[in-house]
Amino acid sequence: MPSPFDFFAPCPRGLESALAAELAEIAVRHLGQAAATGFERGAEVPGGVHFRGNWPIGMAANLHSRIASRILLKIAERPYRNEQDIYALAAEQRWEQWFSANETLRVDLTAIKSPLRSLEFATLRVKDGICDRLRSVSGARPSIDTAQPDVRVFAFLTATGCTLYLDTSGEPLFKRGWRLDKGAAPLRENLAAGILRIANWTPDTPFYDPMCGSGTFIAEAAQIALGVAPGVERRFGFEKLKQYDVAAWQTMKVAALDAKRAARTRKTDALHIFGSDISGDMLDKARTNLERAGLPPIPLKQLDARAITPPIATPGILILNPPYGERIAVRGRGPRGEERGMRDASRDREAGAPQRRELLDAPDTEFFQAFGDALKQRFTGWRAFVLTADRKLPGLLRLRESAKTPLFNGALECRLFRFDLVAGSVKSRPATDGTGQAGTPGN
Ligand SMILES: C[S@@+](CC[C@H](N)C(=O)[O-])C[C@H]1O[C@@H](n2cnc3c(N)ncnc32)[C@H](O)[C@@H]1O
Incomplete structure (x- = not known):
């Protein structure tokens, strides 16, 4: 049976392969071989990894991935030529099945080689499309909250294609929920x-x-x-959506809390x-x-x-x-x-x-x-x-x-x-530009 959802997990550039391997492990380790059969590893692209799976896989990725920055759920993808095409794509989606006009919204847009002149305007068109859709089905438009939105939508533009994603994470996943004082230069x-x-x-x-x-x-x-699961201390964006697998989430969360108690x-x-x-x-x-x-x-x-x-x-x-x-x-x-x-x-x-x-x-x-x-x-x-x-x-x-x-x-x-640091690891050549030979990936 094909998996029902396409997900994209962004991550710091350079960690794509590490993330792909981690996601495959999470599916098996936290859902068991049978439940994880819906997991399909997708393409690794600069800055992230595609994968397919059911809700439990998406939720387990949020709770257990240490490397992903977010877990995004793909809603739609289509070629575009102008802002009107982008508006139409956003306005056609059944957003009402995920959230209502009572939830606050934030839209972010990133683009690579997009021919559009104003990405700010394109972002507005995505937001307008979503708000108009919700108004047409419910009579109300959601408010925008850029600081602490209930729901985040990400749009991604290439030269010819527009993809809309619903964010299932909320705050980025590197925010584990335990850091009190950031210190001078903490690493993510x-x-x-x-x-x-x-x-x-x-x-x-x-x-x-x-x-x-x-x-x-x-x-x-x-x-x-x-x-100890990296996300055990925090909440996730999907918990505010109208539909996710609540029963599977309760089981996952209880297991993570038990593991944390045992760790102490x-x-x-x-x-x-x-x-x-x-x-x-x-x-x-x-x-x-x-x-x-x-x-x-x-x-x-x-x-x-x-x-x-x-x-x-x-x-x-x-x-x-x-x-x-x-x-x-x-x-x-x-x-x-x-x-x-x-x-x-x-x-x-x-x-x-x-x-x-x-x-x-x-x-x-x-x-x-x-x-x-x-x-x-x-x-x-x-x-x-x-x-x-x-x-x-x-x-x-x-x-x-x-x-x-x-x-x-x-x-x-x-x-x-x-x-x-084996004996003899001292450089035999004078200090130069710090480049080495063995096992070095390209720049
Ligand atoms: C870039 S920060 C490391 C950040 C750390 N990985 C984190 O996640 O917070 C560098 C650290 O080196 C420490 N440091 C600076 N000079 C040092 C020294 N001579 N010996 C030991 N630590 C030093 C600083 O106090 C600082 O905490």
Whole structure:
């Protein structure tokens, strides 16, 4: 029997294959082989993945996907030449089967190579089409609310085609519902989760983030290890729609809440997940976030990354995103040079950090050189994955990368560099442009 719905799951660019694999796993793991037979993997396109399935598959993707940004339900697709064609497509759809004029609405539109002159006008035409349709069947038009709408519709234009999607997620899925304080430059949760997957991390491998900040990598890793669903703390857009599979949703939600309760009582010494950061303030935020994410206490230390030692004898994986350029400066300096997270100098000394004066004067190159030395000298047998927008990072660390994967952190184009810290991983060539050979996907 063909699956009844077409879905599209947008994600950070570079994570499309990781997301496709994750969605296939979710269908089997959370719905069982029989129920998941309706799942069909679709095309991977830049910035997202198509798939087909029934409501439980769409709901399970919302609750369990760590990598998707949203789950969109395709409503209609047709060629267009002008704004009138777009209006007509929107006005023909049976929106009343999904929501009423009592719900507030927001319409967003994205376009690639569209010949239309004003995308703003095209967005208005989609909105008019939906509102006119609802008025014709119910006598009332929905109000627009761009801040906290009940229902979101996304229109996507190519050069010749227009697709209308109903958003089933509401707030984007990287908003897990546990982050209280964003910290200085938190990584989006779905990018962190995608990196864990690219790194092939599994819970039996020790994990260490030595610049853990607000704890995003740690929260994602620990939730994976303990079986806590990323969406257990939040609500979803589909819960406001007139139709979804309410019974299947209740069962899924109860199972996720049970798993979260069980996770809190688990012993953490079997987790092998560790974090450190030089800033005591950031560690306080991380601890609060981890607790709110339904996790038991996880060992976090205040430590300068140059002073780190393996937190466990078995080699594992280090994953980090160090401060970069104008977004945040290495060690306690904000974009305008002001100090951050340096409330207490005695706290910093305890952390093994060099003195404040020395830190503020030390250029980033010296920092990364010393950090690279710490990795080479003390982490033999470990693999390190570093997300950065700085293509020269391997040169700065004086390490040769074994792979690099292009990834987007919002609009910032980054590389995920992989370093295999085997004896002799020291670069044999002088630091140049940071490009490597082995296993490197194209730019
Ligand atoms: C880009 S943020 C990491 C964000 C983190 N992944 C998150 O999700 O919140 C970089 C972190 O490096 C920390 N940091 C800066 N200099 C450091 C140093 N010398 N040693 C250890 N951590 C440092 C900062 O305090 C900050 O939390």
